[in-house]
Amino acid sequence: MSGASRVSEAELHAFVDGQLGDERALAVAVWLAESPRDGLRVDGWRMQNDAIQRAFPAPARERATLAFRAIDSDAPLTMPSTPAIEDYRARRRRRRTMALVAAFVAGAFAASALALFAHRMTTRPIPSDPIFVEVTTVSDEFARRAVEAWRTYARDPARPVEVDARDMAGLTKWLKERTGLAQPPTISGARLAGARVLPAHGGNAAFLLYRLASGDPVVLLAERGARSPGAYRSGDVSARAWSRDSFDYAIAGAVPDARLAALAAELAGPR
Amino acid sequence: MSEELKSSPHSEALHEGASELRRFARALVGPVSTRTADALAQTAIVRIEAADRLGEDPLERAFAEIVRLNRRRVRERGRATESAEISGESERREASVANQISVMPLDERESLLIIALAGYGYEAAARILDLPVSSVVSRLMRARARLDGARPGVAPRGGHLRVVK
Numbered sequence: 001m002s003g004a005s006r007v008s009e010a011e012l013h014a015f016v017d018g019q020l021g022d023e024r025a026l027a028v029a030v031w032l033a034e035s036p037r038d039g040l041r042v043d044g045w046r047m048q049n050d051a052i053q054r055a056f057p058a059p060a061r062e063r064a065t066l067a068f069r070a071i072d073s074d075a076p077l078t079m080p081s082t083p084a085i086e087d088y089r090a091r092r093r094r095r096r097t098m099a100l101v102a103a104f105v106a107g108a109f110a111a112s113a114l115a116l117f118a119h120r121m122t123t124r125p126i127p128s129d130p131i132f133v134e135v136t137t138v139s140d141e142f143a144r145r146a147v148e149a150w151r152t153y154a155r156d157p158a159r160p161v162e163v164d165a166r167d168m169a170g171l172t173k174w175l176k177e178r179t180g181l182a183q184p185p186t187i188s189g190a191r192l193a194g195a196r197v198l199p200a201h202g203g204n205a206a207f208l209l210y211r212l213a214s215g216d217p218v219v220l221l222a223e224r225g226a227r228s229p230g231a232y233r234s235g236d237v238s239a240r241a242w243s244r245d246s247f248d249y250a251i252a253g254a255v256p257d258a259r260l261a262a263l264a265a266e267l268a269g270p271r
Numbered sequence: 272m273s274e275e276l277k278s279s280p281h282s283e284a285l286h287e288g289a290s291e292l293r294r295f296a297r298a299l300v301g302p303v304s305t306r307t308a309d310a311l312a313q314t315a316i317v318r319i320e321a322a323d324r325l326g327e328d329p330l331e332r333a334f335a336e337i338v339r340l341n342r343r344r345v346r347e348r349g350r351a352t353e354s355a356e357i358s359g360e361s362e363r364r365e366a367s368v369a370n371q372i373s374v375m376p377l378d379e380r381e382s383l384l385i386i387a388l389a390g391y392g393y394e395a396a397a398r399i400l401d402l403p404v405s406s407v408v409s410r411l412m413r414a415r416a417r418l419d420g421a422r423p424g425v426a427p428r429g430g431h432l433r434v435v436k
Contacts, residue, residue, distance in 0.1 A: 049387045055369040056298040058290045
């Protein structure tokens, strides 16, 4: 070990974590080449880091829709005393099996439980300084799908729509049969270019492509449902969602927020 | 109902980092309480989103908020030393990395996860954890030594600990 200056324990950790300057990192590398025992430990910490990354996979990028309070909640948020993953998974599997059987029994109690919950939610005050803030559950998922649909089809130069709006009667009939949408909404200052049918949860969604006077494409997604209003933005494309007459609508486009809001207000307003 | 459009760079950064925030919160809270962890992350996002401070990294502040909320949760529920709750059966069973981390003392777990999982450097980790860099590093070293202890054939080196920046 004659060629390397001694390094501290903390420097070995800093080396693993990329926290050393070039000069010191080189010195540590030389040290490790001459000190197999420390080299083994450094390799071990790197393996730890890799194992930690693998042990905690990133959740799917859905928006969390959480609306509960830790304080004053009847549902305790504490962990079981034995936080063993395998135990937990085994219990979860058993619970799922039991849940299928219990579902029939639970149905009888569901209505009364719901009524009790509604009563408590309306009569109990929100804590002044809760650990978890009360978050309004907003359905951004549908708005996100509209943004994705816009990205996928709206700027497709070859075939942005399946059925062209020049055959309006045929388009209306085709859409109604597949999605239940009685009539493609009209947007003042915009021209309907055509439509697609997209798969949706439990049915089909109508994809309607409009072109504004500026030439900008905007997409209106419509499917049966009654979600809460929502909004979503990804890069320069944003969307707003609302419900009306048992249909969920989301309008998406790469247009200024104010313009999109005006379009949404027009479509959501009285017809 | 809120219809606020997540449009500012501040909100955009939080939205882009939401998955990482939830991942960190889940690791911090432990494997059996995903709902609590998600609530911590969501609460942190909402709070930081509501307070757009010029010149500050919103994602870093959201990580710090998760740490702060979790400390408060642990304090109020009296679970500061979750390692004391390991049963004999658990000790005998070969533990996964996630399991070992979940039963670590909270201060060590925080330092390990913010660096090894969230990927922050020591100085940013110190800001997030509201600790001196020296404390972060010593806690990180203890956490790794604890994990080393479960790995056969790796013995810690003797000698004092010196802190580097």
